[in-house]
Amino acid sequence: MSNPKTVAFLGLGRMGRPMAANIANAGFPVVVYNRTRSTAEDFAAATDGVKVADSPREAAAGADVVVTMLADEPALRAVYEGPQGALAGWSPHKVALDMGTTGPAGTAWLARAVGNAGGTAIDSPVSGAVKAAETAGLTLMVGGAADVVEDLRPLLESMSATIYHLGESGAGAIMKLAVNNVIYALGQAVSESLVLAECSGIDRAEAYEVFCDSAIAAPMVKYRQDNYTNPGTSITQLALTLAAKDLKLITALADEVGAPMPQAMVNLDTAVRAIDDGLGDHDMAAVAVYLRNRTSPRS
Ligand SMILES: NC(=O)c1ccc[n+]([C@@H]2O[C@H](COP(=O)([O-])OP(=O)(O)OC[C@H]3O[C@@H](n4cnc5c(N)ncnc54)[C@H](OP(=O)(O)O)[C@@H]3O)[C@@H](O)[C@H]2O)c1
Structure with missing residues (x-):
């Protein structure tokens, strides 16, 4: 050719x-x-x-x-x-x-x-x-x-x-799942920490600014800033349904090769529950929306 x-x-x-x-x-x-x-x-x-x-x-x-x-x-x-x-x-x-x-x-x-x-x-x-x-x-x-x-x-x-x-053949497909497992772990951690800061009285946008200027400022954290801070109006970059698809592939591979991945199981479970809540077409950052909807304000 x-x-x-x-x-x-x-x-x-x-x-x-x-x-x-x-x-x-x-x-x-x-x-x-x-x-x-x-x-x-x-x-x-x-x-x-x-x-x-x-x-x-x-x-x-x-x-x-x-x-x-x-x-x-x-x-x-x-x-x-x-x-x-x-x-x-x-x-x-x-x-x-x-x-x-x-x-x-x-x-x-x-x-x-x-x-x-x-x-x-x-x-x-x-x-x-x-x-x-x-x-x-x-x-x-x-x-x-x-x-x-x-x-x-x-x-x-x-x-x-x-x-x-x-x-x-297949080496690229496997490596991609290893990378994405970190993406979803980071996404889950960012979602939890953002909601934690908000529940504790820190402004969402300001908390996210700190993330972007801190040791956790991976490219994914930066380019999802609008998805996390303005979930109602931001443009979907990766649909949550595709994130759940990836997490199913990741946990299936882990099962096949015998790699322990307790965090991936939690991340998959959360993504599936958020999809059940109607957030499947939203960006993967909607995990934060799902968690925010489940906060229980203390007096
Ligand atoms: N978005 C990201 O940031 C990102 C980054 C890295 C990798 N990826 C991966 O790249 C792939 C594409 O992602 P994307 O975000 O571009 O997805 P997307 O916007 O949802 O596009 C999916 C594409 O697949 C087609 N499709 C879906 N089901 C089909 C079926 N049953 N038969 C024929 N065509 C079908 C869709 O056609 P229609 O237009 O007809 O629906 C569309 O062209 C996924 O595997 C994703 O995990 C995504």
């Missing part, structure tokens, strides 16, 4: 849109597919060099690389399987580059399915939220054959600031 490769991009959600835009802006011919077609049409109208496919099959058929940035494993299977799925448009030597947080089992499924069709699957989940996707500042955690990863490097670099090739 010679560069630039033709790219099929499947999944134009919060992260997928800026990632696909950066690929197109780097000069790769891009064909997009999104389950909700109007999203793909709006995106193509606003982005030079982008065409819309009617199905994953059509998008994959004309592409060298099929990039997926989808919610979860069921979404991945939905775009790959069936008569209109990407596998139906497959041919040997195509590469499947999955960049969503799909988890090790979904990644293994894709590697098998694509391998049986004569292709190669690379897992490359991303760290960094929408802003990092917009500025091509993502960190990529990559698993898969080294020669294929090298061949994809210009494409990977069009979306990212840092690339870690961690090993064979």
